[in-house]
Every structure is written in C-alpha cells, then in structure tokens.
Amino acid sequence: MNNVVDKEELNWRLRVFDSLSYPTLIIRPDYTLVSANRKFLELFEEDQERIRNQKCYHFFYKKNTPCRAEDCPVVRVLNTHQGQTVTWRKEGRWEDRVFSPILDDNGEVVYIIESIRDVTRVKMLESELSETKELITRVVQSSASAIVAADRKGRIQLMNRAAKELFGVVNKECWPFDNAEQLYPPGKAKEIMSMLRDETMGGKGKLSGVPATIVSADGEEIPVEMSAAIIYDDDDNESATMAIYNDQRKKREIEKKLKDAQQQLAQSEKMASLGQLAAGVAHEINNPLTGILMYSSMVLEHLETGNPLRKDLECVIEDANRCKEIVKSLLVYSRSTDSRRQIIHINKLVEQSFRLTRDQKIFRNISIHKELDDEMMLINVDTNKLSQVIINLIINAADAMGGRGELIVRTYRNKSAQKVFLEIADTGPGIAEENLNKIFDPFFSTKPKGKSTGLGLSIAYGIVEEHGGRISVKQTGPEGTTFLLELPQYIPAES
Ligand SMILES: Nc1ncnc2c1ncn2[C@@H]1O[C@H](COP(=O)(O)OP(=O)(O)OP(=O)(O)O)[C@@H](O)[C@H]1O
Ligand SMILES: [Mg+2]
Structure with missing residues (x-):
C-alpha cells in the first residue's frame, strides 16, 4: 500500500517537475545530473537518457574536473548550503540561473535544483530604461x-x-x-x-x-x-x-538702460527746445533792458539829491540789473556766449571753485570732505563756466542741508572710457520723486522766490552739454543726494 502511495507521489512530483515553465535540472552533490525537465531538454535539444549520470561540468563545459568555487555556483551552494543566483549572457540572451539546495534532516545538501530563467526582455528594458534615464539626465543637465x-x-x-x-x-x-x-x-x-x-x-x-x-x-x-x-x-x-x-537680471538691466536712454533723450530734447526759447527771449529782452537801464540812469543823474523820486528810480535800476543777470544766465544756458577753454586738472578746478564760493558763511556748520583722486585727470574746459557749475552744485548741496551736514566732493576717472568724474554728495533730505525730472528745467526752484531764480541747474546742464559731458543725479533719498558730473578726459598728444 505504502509503495503505491510512494509511487503515486513520485509520479505526481515528476509531473510537477516536468511541467515547470522554467528549464530546470536536478544535480547531486557529486555533480551528477539526476534529471532535467521537459523545458530544459527542449532548450538544450537533449534527451533524458543522455543527460542522466553525466557530470554537470562535463555536460556544460566538456571538462573532466569540477569548476572552481569562484566560477561555479554549484560549488558555492555545496559550501554555503545557501541558494545562489547568477546572471549571464549567452548568445545574445540574458539568463538568470537560480541554484537552490535541497537539504536532508541533518541539513546536508542532497540535491541542487538549477533553474534557468530567460531575462533577456527584462535586461533589454532595463538597458532601454537606463539609456532613457541617461538621455533625460543629459538633457536636464545641459x-x-x-x-x-x-x-x-x-x-x-x-x-x-x-x-x-x-x-x-x-x-x-x-x-x-x-x-x-x-x-x-x-x-x-x-x-x-x-x-x-x-x-x-x-x-x-x-x-x-x-x-x-x-x-x-x-x-x-x-x-x-x-x-x-x-x-x-x-x-x-x-x-x-x-x-x-x-x-531676468540681464533683461532687467537692458530694460533699465533703455528706459534711462529714453529719459535722457527726452530730457535733452526738452532742454534743447527750452534752450532755443530761452535764447530767443533773452535776446528780445536784452535790448529793451539796455534801454531801461540807460534811460533810468540818465534820469537819475538829472535828479537833484533829496528828490523823493531818486529812491524809486534806484529800485528800477536795481531790478533792471537783476533782469540783466538773468538774461546773461539764460544766454549761458542756451550756449549763446563765447567760450574760452583751458586745460586744467579737475582737482584744481574744484579747489578754485571752493575759493570762489562767495557766501562762505553758509559752510560754517558743514564739514567738507574732499576725496580727490590724484590720477592724471586733465580736462579741456571753459574754467569760468565749469566753476559756475561746481559752485551751483555746492551751494545747492549746502541749501539742501540747511547749512548743517556733510558735503563730500569726489573726483575719479575711468581710464579706458577716457572720462573724468566729479561727485558732489550731501546729507540733505533728497529730491522729491515728482521733482526729479524738473530740476534741470529753467526757473524750476523749490526755494523762496526772490532768493533763487531756479536757473542754476539748467545753466549747469547747458554748460556740461557744451563740454560733451553729462550731469545727472546719481542717487537721492532721505539720506542725501549725489550729483554726478561726467567730462571727457583730455589726453595730451604724445610727443
Ligand atoms: N542737492 C540738492 N538736494 C535737494 N534738492 C536739490 C539739490 N540740488 C538741487 N535741488 C533742487 O533742484 C531745484 C533746482 O535747482 P537749481 O540750482 O536749478 O535752482 P535753485 O538752486 O533753486 O536756484 P538758483 O540756483 O537759481 O539759486 C532746487 O530748487 C531744489 O529743489
Ligand atoms: Mg541752485
């Protein structure tokens, strides 16, 4: 009865073994092949009888001795009693070979089952995947x-x-x-x-x-x-x-440059037309003014001392003289006056201008710092006119600070651009945003009427333009204002 069961069970096991979908082989610990399933025989085009009792090393490699442990998973299974898996490439296909030990009650290896899995598709997909991954990485990185x-x-x-x-x-x-x-x-x-x-x-x-x-x-x-x-x-x-x-930094920078350039263009167009207007008005007013001055002076000469009309006439003459000054300034602004140029170091011009500042009282509570670069910074300018520009900037700064604060005068150059720079910085309250584009307009002033004409910066603008330079507000805010003057550097011809 037992024999029948055993035999039945054996048959059943053999059928299971035979129907395994992976090619599978049973090996004894002495490397003898015991049996191969149908898939194995199909794969190797062998039959059971020829395989049986061959040594595995002979069957696979036509060798007469077992392989070394480092080359052979069977040897390793025998040594370790653990399953082993190796993957190898065979005739363009990839195989996973899985070696599993069957142990007896004492834990000794009695059989080794070797089963072969074709993993070519998986390997191909893996390699495609890694190629795609590599491509994506390269695309992302570059x-x-x-x-x-x-x-x-x-x-x-x-x-x-x-x-x-x-x-x-x-x-x-x-x-x-x-x-x-x-x-x-x-x-x-x-x-x-x-x-x-x-x-x-x-x-x-x-x-x-x-x-x-x-x-x-x-x-x-x-x-x-x-x-x-x-x-x-x-x-x-x-x-x-x-x-x-x-x-976006480059884009912003270009946009800003473009905006600045547009503003500059608009400003110089405005100044050019204002200049023409100013020149026209100045010329027209100049002649009648000369008449007023001449005739009122003549009348004054004929009035005996003590005549009450003398005082009125003196006022007429004083105001007419003031008008003459304004006309003169307008003519400078519109560049209608002569220009006498001279080569001078910008630092020297700065020093001269400070000495020329008439109202020295206003500087009493202002500390003046001069940071004058001692590079070669020659300029070819009408020194009188340029002094007028510098003096106006200094007085404006002192006015802005209400006579109390810090005035910094800085000179430096940009050798490669052949430009000389003069900065006049104050610690005043700054220029209001809405006034920034008006300060160079003739007659624009925030100072009390009568004290100022509002011509200072417009004249300065005209003079600096005439010299091929540029005047601008470099920075303004509650901590102060910095005006920047840019002039072409004079480069002496090499002898
Ligand atoms: N450093 C400064 N800080 C603050 N505001 C200034 C400064 N410089 C000029 N301004 C402003 O610009 C205006 C115009 O200056 P500008 O020199 O043309 O005329 P002004 O000083 O008012 O009069 P003028 O120069 O004819 O006496 C000033 O009234 C003032 O509002
Ligand atoms: Mg001024």
Missing part, C-alpha cells in the same frame, strides 16, 4: 534653464548645472540648502505652492512663466521667470515638485 526638483517634503533631489550656477553653489564647500523653501525669500515658497495648487492659475499643479524672486546661496535676491509643476503619482497624490527658472 539645459540653459535652471531646473530644480524636490520631493514631497521639499528636499532638493535635483539641481542641474544652470541651477547650480544661478543659485551660486558651484564652488561651495558644503551644500547650503536643506529644503526648497530656502530657495525663496521667507514665506514665498508657501505662496508659490498655493498658486501651484490653484486650478485657476494655469491648471492644477502648473505655473507657467510667472515672475518670481529667488535667493542665492550668498543671499542675493535674483529676479527670475519661473515655470513650475507638481508631479502626481498614479493615485493622484503629490509626489514631487519641479521648477524651471530663467534669470
């Missing part, structure tokens, strides 16, 4: 746009080369960012995430070309154009985020 990806918790997982440059981490010894939040000014990352989740802003999980600010490793705030996306897994859960940044 992109001119900065690309950053972070996981669900905001931990940065990827930063391509452009991003490393943009965020200034290229030569950093230690990695400065723990979390993507640190890539933005405080609180901004959260705002970006809620914009990303907002379906009305470019679709769920997407942002396209929005302006943003990022913070580099050195703390610099950089304007960028940002496109971002949330990456969802198959169950629609957020699994990562990625963002692409394009640096």
